[in-house]
Amino acid sequence: MSKEIIRIDNIHRNFEVGNETVKALWGVSFAINAGEFVTIMGTSGSGKSTLLNLLGCLDTPTCGEYYLDDIATSSMSRDERAGLRNHKIGFIFQNYNLLPKTTSVENVELPLIYNPRIPAAERRQRAIRALESVGLGERLYHKSNQMSGGQQQRVAIARALVNDPVILLADEATGNLDTRTSLEILSLFQDLHREGRTILFVTHNPEMSEFSSRNIMLRDGQVIGDTRNDNMRDARELLAQLPKTE
Amino acid sequence: MNLFNLLKIALRALNANKFRGFLTMLGIIIGVASVITMLAIGQGSKQSIRSQISEMGSNMLMIHPGSMRMGGVRQDASSMQSLKMADFNAIRDKGQYISAISPSVSSSGQAVYGANNAPTTVYGVNDDYMDIRKYKVQDGSMFTDYDIKTYSKVCVVGKTVIDNLFPNGEDPLGKYIRFKKTPFKIIGVLESKGYNSMGMDQDDLIIAPYTTVQKRVLAINYLQGIYASAVSEEQSQQAVEEIENILRFNHNIKDGADNDFEVRSQEELSSMLTSTTDLMTVLLSCIAGISLLVGGIGIMNIMYVSVTERTREIGLRMSIGAKGKDILMQFLIEAVILSFAGGIIGVVVGVFATYMVRVVAGWPILIQVWSVFLSFAVCSVTGIFFGWYPAKKAAGLDPIEAIRYE
Structure with a gap:
């Protein structure tokens, strides 16, 4: 039995909009073990963004408890959650969110700057290693605006990996990319999964579930399906089938 | 997060908007330079009065017959x-x-x-x-x-x-x-x-x-x-x-x-003579101080713009683990660098302007070290004071909203 990375117990999240209470999440419970590649799927308004914010320690549940790596998080202060985000979580966003006019290496170093445990001398080495692991060893000193979308997303993935987090949280990480690049990024995620990383991929695209090891369906703030997928499709195979562009 | 990294981040942010940064600093430059020049002119004329009095004999005492009443009529002192x-x-x-x-x-x-x-x-x-x-x-x-x-x-x-x-x-x-x-x-x-x-x-x-x-x-x-x-x-x-x-x-x-007599020392004479220059110095320095204040407000204004522009960046930094304090320091240091750099340039410009006053107008000038330190200290405090609110606003942003800000 592998280690439990995430466990959420009966999570509720309500928002006050004017005089009404909107129930974005309504009693969601599940656990994610180390080494899983989970897609969380749902249409807009299903509560998946709210769930991602909670799992990413950016938000706290109205009631219920969230354990990240066996740490109860719902009663933590802002700063404690910031520390947790730094050490335990790697975020990957749809629009990359790289600093403009900044080199890849400096972008990747960013989380380490906020981690006092890593000495300055080690930062550059770790950033370079992370960039090499996503296949950007050749583009260490390119600025973010000189790179394609796929390359920028790779930099963002390297940034998420650099602090060696227990889980990668991807929010529509392929949403801004064309089919080919999406598949490239997806195969990178699959590579990371094979290396033993735990990945949580939030998406509205139903095709994504074919590439993950587990799929959780959300609708109206509740889990309506949780299925294991034992024969994951390999994104690389699909990539090989695509007509060559050049 | 150490100071070196904070400085690096702030310098990069300023480097991205050089001309804007310069215009912001200009307010501080003019403020500091005018404070220094005004004080130098004031101190210079005061010193020249003092040195001329000491030429007259600095420990001189003058005794004159005092005015007196004679039958209800006050008499001219010289007739005594x-x-x-x-x-x-x-x-x-x-x-x-x-x-x-x-x-x-x-x-x-x-x-x-x-x-x-x-x-x-x-x-x-x-x-x-x-x-x-x-x-x-x-x-x-x-x-x-x-x-x-x-x-x-x-x-x-x-x-x-x-x-x-x-x-x-x-x-x-x-x-x-x-x-x-x-x-x-x-x-x-x-x-x-x-x-x-x-x-x-x-x-x-x-x-x-x-x-x-x-x-x-x-x-x-x-x-x-x-x-x-x-x-x-x-x-x-x-x-x-x-x-x-x-x-x-x-x-x-x-x-x-x-x-029925009057004893006057040069000290009274000198304070009498310098009181006008003192008043002028205070007045001019006040005007110069106001321009320093206006410069500070300029910093505050541009820092607000900067925070709004970089909301996404702030959200990102927060989501990868920056604490509120880290964000606060980042923007505060940016404001302090603006005012500090403005202060240094202002000192240089002020000293230069002061010498120009001496060369061109031929007025006596005296730059006192304390006046340089004073204006420099005031401009640093201005930077911290006016940088505080925008920085506080940045630190208080909600990371969820900040990261999705368009």
């Missing part, structure tokens, strides 16, 4: 006849804090030599007067105690009088000039002292024995004033009190009654 030779002798003999003392009588009128004449003043004094007023004899000699005793008609003459009466450059020594029908033999010429800070020509005078002026020119037996020197500048206040005590005793003034 309350100072006598006895007062002079008493102060000379009993004064502990007095190093030199001279009686003083004076008369203004035309001095005549041959076909030339010039308006001037004859001062009747003794030879201590030279020490007190820091006059020196250039040619010839000063009159002696013997001349005083014998009412000798001799005099020592200032440069201006010489120039007026001897336009052809004759040797004035031994020549006789007439003043109010009394002939005086010139036995000495004074070294030139130029104009004093009030614009008075200090060389336009004739010095003669006070006995001669009393008897032969004015026909009086009282003194119009007494000049004295305190032992040192620091002890001039004690000297003033001592003289007051002696004169009150001599004049039989009861306790609680007003003095």
Whole structure:
């Protein structure tokens, strides 16, 4: 039995909009073990963004408890959650969110700057290693605006990996990319999964579930399906089938 | 998060908007530069007044008869006849804090030599007067105690009088000039002292024995004033009190009654003269300070813009683990760098402008180290103060909203 990375117990999240209470999440419970590649799927308004914010320690549940790596998080202060985000979580966003006019290496170093445990001398080495692991060893000193979308997303993935987090949280990480690049990024995620990383991929695209090891369906703030997928499709195979562009 | 990283982040952010940063700094530059220049001009004129006063004799004391009421009518001080030779002798003999003392009588009128004449003043004094007023004899000699005793008609003459009466450059020594029908033999010429800070020509005078002026020119037996020197500048206040005590005793003034004389030290004169410059300095510095304030508001404004522009960046930094404090420091340091850099450039510009004032306008200037530090400190505080609110706003952003901000 592998280690439990995430466990959420009966999570509720309500928002006050004017005089009404909107129930974005309504009693969601599940656990994610180390080494899983989970897609969380749902249409807009299903509560998946709210769930991602909670799992990413950016938000706290109205009631219920969230354990990240066996740490109860719902009663933590802002700063404690910031520390947790730094050490335990790697975020990957749809629009990359790289600093403009900044080199890849400096972008990747960013989380380490906020981690006092890593000495300055080690930062550059770790950033370079992370960039090499996503296949950007050749583009260490390119600025973010000189790179394609796929390359920028790779930099963002390297940034998420650099602090060696227990889980990668991807929010529509392929949403801004064309089919080919999406598949490239997806195969990178699959590579990371094979290396033993735990990945949580939030998406509205139903095709994504074919590439993950587990799929959780959300609708109206509740889990309506949780299925294991034992024969994951390999994104690389699909990539090989695509007509060559050049 | 250490300071070095914070500085690096702030410098990069400023580097991305160089011209905007420069315009923001310009407010601070102008503020600091004008504070420094204004203070330098103020301090310079104050110092030049002080140095001219000390040329006049910084520990000089002046005793004049005070105004008095006679039958309900306040009399002109110069008409008073309350100072006598006895007062002079008493102060000379009993004064502990007095190093030199001279009686003083004076008369203004035309001095005549041959076909030339010039308006001037004859001062009747003794030879201590030279020490007190820091006059020196250039040619010839000063009159002696013997001349005083014998009412000798001799005099020592200032440069201006010489120039007026001897336009052809004759040797004035031994020549006789007439003043109010009394002939005086010139036995000495004074070294030139130029104009004093009030614009008075200090060389336009004739010095003669006070006995001669009393008897032969004015026909009086009282003194119009007494000049004295305190032992040192620091002890001039004690000297003033001592003289007051002696004169009150001599004049039989009861306790609680007003003095019928007046003792003035140079300190009073200098504070009187510098009060106007002080006022101007304060006024100009206030205006300069306001421009510093306006510069600070400029910083605040641009920092607000910067925070709004970089909301996404702030959200990202927060989501990868930046604490509120880290974000606060990042923006605060950016504001401090702006004001600091502005301050340094302002100091350079201010010093340069000050020297330009000296070279072009020829005004006396004095840059005091404290004024540089003061304006620099004020601008740093301005940076921190006006950078605080935008930085606080940035630190308080909700990361969820910030990261999705468009």
